[in-house]
Amino acid sequence: MDATTVSTTDDIWSPSWDDPFEPTTDRDDEFAELTDALRAVQEAVTRSRPTPDAAGRTARTLRDLAARLAAFEVGEDEQISGRRWDLAGRGQTLTPALHLDEVTDNRARGRVLVGRFHSGRYAMNGGVTPLIFDEILARLANSCGRPWARTAYLHVNYRAPAPLDVELRVEAEFAGQDGRKRFMRGAMHHGDVLVADVEGLWIELKPEQTQNVSLAVGRGAEENS
Numbered sequence: 001m002d003a004t005t006v007s008t009t010d011d012i013w014s015p016s017w018d019d020p021f022e023p024t025t026d027r028d029d030e031f032a033e034l035t036d037a038l039r040a041v042q043e044a045v046t047r048s049r050p051t052p053d054a055a056g057r058t059a060r061t062l063r064d065l066a067a068r069l070a071a072f073e074v075g076e077d078e079q080i081s082g083r084r085w086d087l088a089g090r091g092q093t094l095t096p097a098l099h100l101d102e103v104t105d106n107r108a109r110g111r112v113l114v115g116r117f118h119s120g121r122y123a124m125n126g127g128v129t130p131l132i133f134d135e136i137l138a139r140l141a142n143s144c145g146r147p148w149a150r151t152a153y154l155h156v157n158y159r160a161p162a163p164l165d166v167e168l169r170v171e172a173e174f175a176g177q178d179g180r181k182r183f184m185r186g187a188m189h190h191g192d193v194l195v196a197d198v199e200g201l202w203i204e205l206k207p208e209q210t211q212n213v214s215l216a217v218g219r220g221a222e223e224n225s
């Protein structure tokens with residue numbers, strides 16, 4: 001079968017794959033594998049032009065997987081996604097996987113490669129650049145045991161289109177502190193080309209600001225009703 005032929009036969013779309021919910025012992029980092037696979041699905045869906053039949057079958061498979069994972073649902077403080085600090089991408093798939101090579105108390109360096117899933121037509125989508133900057137600046141702002149701080153602003157300058165499928169270098173610098181305010185700077189390069197730069201402000205949270213804001217919003221709504 002050549003690469004342009006789309007097969008809708010059952011041997012392709014009902015593969016005899018391992019049941020992912022059967023316990024196995026031969027994988028050393030199953031959750032990392034799960035998020036890598038999810039990224040692969042995001043990329044493959046974006047790159048494909050399936051027949052309606054193939055799209056429908058794939059959708060049913062994905063919905064089935066979502067329903068089966070729902071059996072393992074936990075609260076946000078117990079979830080793994082976003083909290084795997086040891087992994088590029090932290091076990092989440094919203095932000096492209098950022099490989100951090102260095103984080104000190106005042107500098108951070110990393111690498112990222114984005115595919116067509118994050119494309120804004122032949123170059124990185126403009127909303128993705130702040131996601132990557134937020135990731136590296138937040139990691140630096142909150143590094144070395146500093147109390148938690150949240151983003152107050154990110155000012156991004158887009159200097160050149162960011163190419164897809166090549167490694168981009170991302171750097172961050174702790175530019176200064178004034179009380180609870182932490183001033184951050186960052187830049188993204190492709191080779192020698194400056195793709196974007198950023199200034200950001202992080203504000204150290206007061207203890208009451210580290211609570212679950214969704215619950216606070218819910219309480220407010222009840223009180224107001």
Ligand SMILES: CCCCCCCC/C=C\CCCCCCCC(=O)SCCNC(=O)CCNC(=O)[C@H](O)C(C)(C)COP(=O)(O)OP(=O)(O)OC[C@H]1O[C@@H](n2cnc3c(N)ncnc32)[C@H](O)[C@@H]1OP(=O)(O)O
Pocket residue numbers: 134135138139142148149150151152153179180181201203204205206209210211
């Ligand atoms: C337990 C939580 C932990 C969270 C952190 C996780 C980090 C994990 C690390 C790595 C992960 C990788 C990636 C994940 C990223 C996650 C982090 C985000 O993206 S956070 C989501 C987006 N940001 C928000 O949702 C903030 C929403 N805004 C607020 O909550 C408040 O505005 C807050 C806390 C930022 C400030 O509110 P106030 O009431 O505490 O502060 P006031 O007293 O108004 O201001 C303090 C000083 O800051 C200045 N300021 C505040 N906002 C400013 C602004 N926008 N521009 C300029 N100055 C501002 C003020 O003028 C003031 O300055 P003067 O002390 O008078 O000199």
